[in-house]
Amino acid sequence: MIDRLIARTESAARVFLWLAIAAGVLMMVHVTADVIGRTVFNHPLAGTTEIVSAYYMIAVSFLPWAWISAKEGHIRVEIFTASMSPHRRAWLDVGVTLLTLAYVVAFTWQTFERAMHATAVRESWEAPNGFLPVWLSHWMLPASGALMAAFLLLWVLAEIARLARGPAGRGV
């Protein structure tokens, strides 16, 4: 059951990652087009800075989170815990993941509130050729946080179930 849910979360994480990849490509193309437009044709693309910062950058910064968690890509320092038994270390990992989960849940909750506010006031940025609505982009934060939180929660549940079954740790 949990394994199936984890697999589903991972699929969603991959979709988010693809969106971030698309944003990365768009960022390169858009900024390059602006540089060429400005230096060669003396005609910059208006609003490049704002669109790149408020949309592509937000997508690149937050959307890959769940995928990175699934890959265990977060930087950790192993040196002080290297001498622990695998079983103890597995329980320590559960504790650490719970702390991470609490942090990500707080992040998701607060950025959700912020996105609600941005939506209510239709938050926009002033750009050279008018106003760029940025309220939509605010939703990428709680969405990314929620997916990462879902993944961490499922992982912790699966890990506790596994550790409770027997003392044989998995040698993390």
Next chain:
Amino acid sequence: MSTLSLSLWSVAALLVLIGLRVPIGVALGAVAFGGFWALRGVDVAFSVLRETPFVFAANWDLTAIPMFLLMGALVNNSGLGEAIFRAARVWLSGLPGGLAVASNIASAGFAAASGSSIAAAAAMARVAIPEMLRHGYDKALAAGVVASAGTLAALIPPSILFVLYGIFAEVSIAKLLIAGILPGLLTALVYTLMIVIRSRLDPALAPSAATESRAGLWRERIEALKPIWPLLVLILGVIGGLYAGVVTPTEAGAAGAALALVLGVIQRRLTLQRIVDSVREAVSTSALIFFIGMGAVMYTKFLAFAGVGSMFAEMIGDWAQQPLLLVIAMSIIYLVLGMFLDPIGIMLITIPVFVPMFAVLDLDLIWLGVLVVKYVEIGLLTPPVGFNVHVVKSVVGNAIPLETIFRGCGWFLLCEVVIMTLLIAFPEISLYLPNRMF
């Protein structure tokens, strides 16, 4: 609780959490949250968490990071690293320790397209180490030069660390990137001298690899330069554009990435799969950096709120005549932290502390940036957690033991003593170019 004790508690809590394997981004964010809670109540703590992430990430200066990473990944995946090494090899293999010198110079060249030491060390390890081992080079020298010269990527523009430093210390990123050029070249030069002298004194370390006849050699040398012209175009575009003030770092990164992409496709070195892999690598590494960066911004805000800047100003009062003492104290702290922490973690933890100190003493923050990046990079070579050493180890597998690689880096760390002494004694090495920018 006084400012001093609260700040010290926060540092202690940070180190304990990191020691317990809490991801560095979470440790920074959680300690900042706790600090704000203690200082101003839970509502303020929540509001910092609510407002910081979007404002931090939706930042034009920061977009240089994914773009620099993308440029490096595209260049790497198009096999340019190998071409640079081959060119350096045919030009330099006549020197004592020629292949090691070639690895060092090729790393300096690759650094002009890559902003990440770890990526540069991994790329060069794959092509250079097997070649050196095949020619009977000393294992410690072969692995040590690749791990050590990988650090050039953070000094020679583009550089992820300089972008982060510039944002947190609020100084010009373009100037920082240009400031890294001469210290980067100085490092490559001192490394080269050390390799040549050692190989001269002990030829068994590096048996001669030059086999070509003189006539054939020159033809081969000219041939080897052909595949690396994209690098020259990138250097001219990125460094030239920055120095001339024509482009911002972000624009240099984006245009550099686009150029690397076009050249890679024209030369048939990049397939669609490799392009997608490059972008995935760039965006996932960026997201990881921003996750840490977000925590670091909150921690920086907390320290500023707690009044650490003015506290340092008072503490430093007596030292004001002795900035050298501060630099020495800073050196010791970086060397210790560098033994345990990752480069971005170290930078983001220490900048909020050191920048106000330097500002109080009226020392140049661009110069500080160069010193900080150098120290952080030295930390990539020191045991037990030398990231570059572990990267090289992961590439070479069982061929070379970890201790041997650390031993090989020892000679390069000796060089670093000379280089750091020069950089501290002569700030002009770092400041000459940025002070003459357009």
